[in-house]
Amino acid sequence: MARLAGIELTPIGEVESPLTDRTSAPKQGDEGAPDAWLVFDPAVLEGLDGMRPGDRIIVLTWLDRAERDVLRVHPRDDLSVPKQGVFNTRSSDRPNPIGLHEVEVLSIEGNRLRVNNLEALDGTPIVDVKPALRRTEARKSRA
Amino acid sequence: MARLAGIELTPIGEVESPLTDRTSAPKQGDEGAPDAWLVFDPAVLEGLDGMRPGDRIIVLTWLDRAERDVLRVHPRDDLSVPKQGVFNTRSSDRPNPIGLHEVEVLSIEGNRLRVNNLEALDGTPIVDVKPALRRTEARKSRA
Numbered sequence: 001m002a003r004l005a006g007i008e009l010t011p012i013g014e015v016e017s018p019l020t021d022r023t024s025a026p027k028q029g030d031e032g033a034p035d036a037w038l039v040f041d042p043a044v045l046e047g048l049d050g051m052r053p054g055d056r057i058i059v060l061t062w063l064d065r066a067e068r069d070v071l072r073v074h075p076r077d078d079l080s081v082p083k084q085g086v087f088n089t090r091s092s093d094r095p096n097p098i099g100l101h102e103v104e105v106l107s108i109e110g111n112r113l114r115v116n117n118l119e120a121l122d123g124t125p126i127v128d129v130k131p132a133l134r135r136t137e138a139r140k141s142r143a
Numbered sequence: 144m145a146r147l148a149g150i151e152l153t154p155i156g157e158v159e160s161p162l163t164d165r166t167s168a169p170k171q172g173d174e175g176a177p178d179a180w181l182v183f184d185p186a187v188l189e190g191l192d193g194m195r196p197g198d199r200i201i202v203l204t205w206l207d208r209a210e211r212d213v214l215r216v217h218p219r220d221d222l223s224v225p226k227q228g229v230f231n232t233r234s235s236d237r238p239n240p241i242g243l244h245e246v247e248v249l250s251i252e253g254n255r256l257r258v259n260n261l262e263a264l265d266g267t268p269i270v271d272v273k274p275a276l277r278r279t280e281a282r283k284s285r286a
Binding site for chain 2: 006007008009010011012028044046047048049050051055057058060062064071072083084085086087088089090094095096098100125127128129130131133
């Protein structure tokens, strides 16, 4: 595995959210997570060209409060369930704690995107945003 | 944006695939991409505990042959379509070229997972694997 050298990510923005505490945050966005702002670095603003309210997007975050040296966890922190490999769970504790969040764009104000149902904590770095893809046909007509 | 410092990813494995050339590779896995192996670093093997053939997973890769200084592209490399912001496309050229690939696990042999429909090129670093989630109910019964 010759290529296994370190890789440097550059955050492109950060989450602004009422969620500040990992223990009380929902585990997934569809479990009661609040609306939040995605605040982008002005240097990448051009990358948002063409985005519109109503679009469904996948936000990739760096879960900076996760533990990276964990390989087995109790799924959903439920101690009654036997431990499983982290790659078989959505635990934020994992070697590279990248969060995936599918949300809807509610509004766009300059470098700020308002989105719904985001379970990421306030201050979480954003590393990428992609359109959510549903079907090949929809993809071809859209982009 | 106080947290916008660099972040170091550590590859956990790499893709072994017949695809070696970016120009001829399918743009998405459901557009004729071949079966491939995910070869994991033995140090993270425990993280795969509980994974089974038939599972649908999301593989996160580092698209190491992408350009990182591009913010606008012609969607799907189609020059007849006006340029759009990269965050509004699935282009591999983007500030943090993380690939998302939803695939099915076909078989597991030690630290090697056989998967279907993977459009990543041979030698692409793997940075994370997560179960694909469909519905809250399925998630709760599964993990």
